[in-house]
Amino acid sequence: MPAARPKILITMGCPAGIGPEIVLKALGHPEVYDWCRPEVVGDELLLKETAKRLGLPWPSVPIHSLTNLKGVRPGRPSAATGQASYLYVTWAARACLQGEAEAMVTAPISKWALSLAGVKEPGHTEILARLTGCTRFAMMMAGERLRVVLATIHLALSQVPQTLSLEGLGETICLAYEALRRDFAIDHPRLAVAALNPHAGEEGLFGDEEKRIIQPAIELARAKGIEASGPYPADSLFYRAAQGEFDLVVAMYHDQGLIPFKLLHFRDGVNITIGLPLIRTSVDHGTAYDLAGSGQADESSLLAAIKLAAIAARNRGRDVYGQDTSFQG
Numbered sequence: 001m002p003a004a005r006p007k008i009l010i011t012m013g014c015p016a017g018i019g020p021e022i023v024l025k026a027l028g029h030p031e032v033y034d035w036c037r038p039e040v041v042g043d044e045l046l047l048k049e050t051a052k053r054l055g056l057p058w059p060s061v062p063i064h065s066l067t068n069l070k071g072v073r074p075g076r077p078s079a080a081t082g083q084a085s086y087l088y089v090t091w092a093a094r095a096c097l098q099g100e101a102e103a104m105v106t107a108p109i110s111k112w113a114l115s116l117a118g119v120k121e122p123g124h125t126e127i128l129a130r131l132t133g134c135t136r137f138a139m140m141m142a143g144e145r146l147r148v149v150l151a152t153i154h155l156a157l158s159q160v161p162q163t164l165s166l167e168g169l170g171e172t173i174c175l176a177y178e179a180l181r182r183d184f185a186i187d188h189p190r191l192a193v194a195a196l197n198p199h200a201g202e203e204g205l206f207g208d209e210e211k212r213i214i215q216p217a218i219e220l221a222r223a224k225g226i227e228a229s230g231p232y233p234a235d236s237l238f239y240r241a242a243q244g245e246f247d248l249v250v251a252m253y254h255d256q257g258l259i260p261f262k263l264l265h266f267r268d269g270v271n272i273t274i275g276l277p278l279i280r281t282s283v284d285h286g287t288a289y290d291l292a293g294s295g296q297a298d299e300s301s302l303l304a305a306i307k308l309a310a311i312a313a314r315n316r317g318r319d320v321y322g323q324d325t326s327f328q329g
């Protein structure tokens with residue numbers, strides 16, 4: 001870790017979810033203060049109530065209290081909790097963009113509560129892309145054994161084939177490569193690209209996206225000097241990556257990547273939005289409304305997210321761009 005510890009803003013997440021609890025629990029781990037200078041963005045009164053009810057220690061960190069919510073019931077999201085969640089995220093993003101903090105780490109929010117509050121985007125990823133004016137971005141899930149980047153994110157499964165494009169996939173491969181070099185300090189990353197269809201399409205018997213879209217996108221990335229290969233049958237690829245053959249898998253859709261990832265890393269996985277002009281990491285799980293208020297939520301993923309944000313802040317100080325990796329399909 002750097003001698004100068006980065007300032008990291010931790011957003012509290014949905015006030016009705018497990019966010020307040022895991023934020024307090026994570027800040028009870030002394031190693032966090034070796035990694036960074038954490039500050040919380042949320043609701044101070046609600047955090048105090050949570051600490052009191054669950055018997056958690058009160059952290060001596062700055063709290064940016066943006067709301068004064070009354071009557072929030074754990075496990076009961078509403079338009080008000082969605083609006084508050086949104087406020088915490090936008091405030092932290094603005095602070096990062098203005099150079100007031102080195103990174104932001106987000107506790108989980110509810111896509112449903114966001115929509116009740118009238119927010120158009122489904123999650124942090126898309127909100128942050130809009131706030132930062134970023135059109136090249138992707139979701140990465142990172143753990144010790146497996147890293148996955150998604151070619152498509154929050155959309156119905158039926159929309160995936162028509163959403164995949166040669167240009168979009170090529171961009172995603174390049175973004176993954178850039179992020180591994182910049183944020184993870186892997187100088188020569190090995191990327192594997194998953195097929196969409198069973199047995200990678202079996203020579204076109206089960207679909208042609210591999211030939212029409214995925215293979216050409218890999219070739220374009222390779223022409224840029226990126227060590228990308230595939231398309232590999234997805235049923236065996238994640239095992240191979242977890243055995244160490246690849247540094248990252250590009251998955252074609254949300255559950256293709258997140259099911260194997262969470263099987264390995266449910267407790268300690270980290271979600272990182274790549275391509276943004278700011279560092280944002282997050283837990284890999286949701287609001288767990290079924291556990292909210294019970295005191296049983298596990299803070300390990302949030303701890304891992306804080307640690308990775310601090311590492312990425314340090315690594316972004318390295319100059320790794322001797323090579324043009326921008327994608328020009």
Ligand SMILES: NC(=O)C1=CN([C@@H]2O[C@H](COP(=O)(O)OP(=O)(O)OC[C@H]3O[C@@H](n4cnc5c(N)ncnc54)[C@H](O)[C@@H]3O)[C@@H](O)[C@H]2O)C=CC1
Binds near residue numbers: 297
């Ligand atoms: N980064 C974010 O803001 C994310 C938000 N979500 C949102 O969260 C909401 C609920 O999503 P679900 O699909 O139900 O997933 P979920 O992750 O909230 O819950 C799935 C299961 O895992 C358990 N679980 C989750 N986190 C846990 C933790 N820290 N400790 C112990 N057990 C835990 C829950 O109790 C539940 O049984 C949705 O609105 C979804 O959109 C989901 C994923 C990420």
Ligand SMILES: NCC(=O)COP(=O)(O)O
Binds near residue numbers: 123124258282284
């Ligand atoms: N399954 C991951 C997820 O939904 C996280 O979304 P986001 O809030 O990070 O955009």
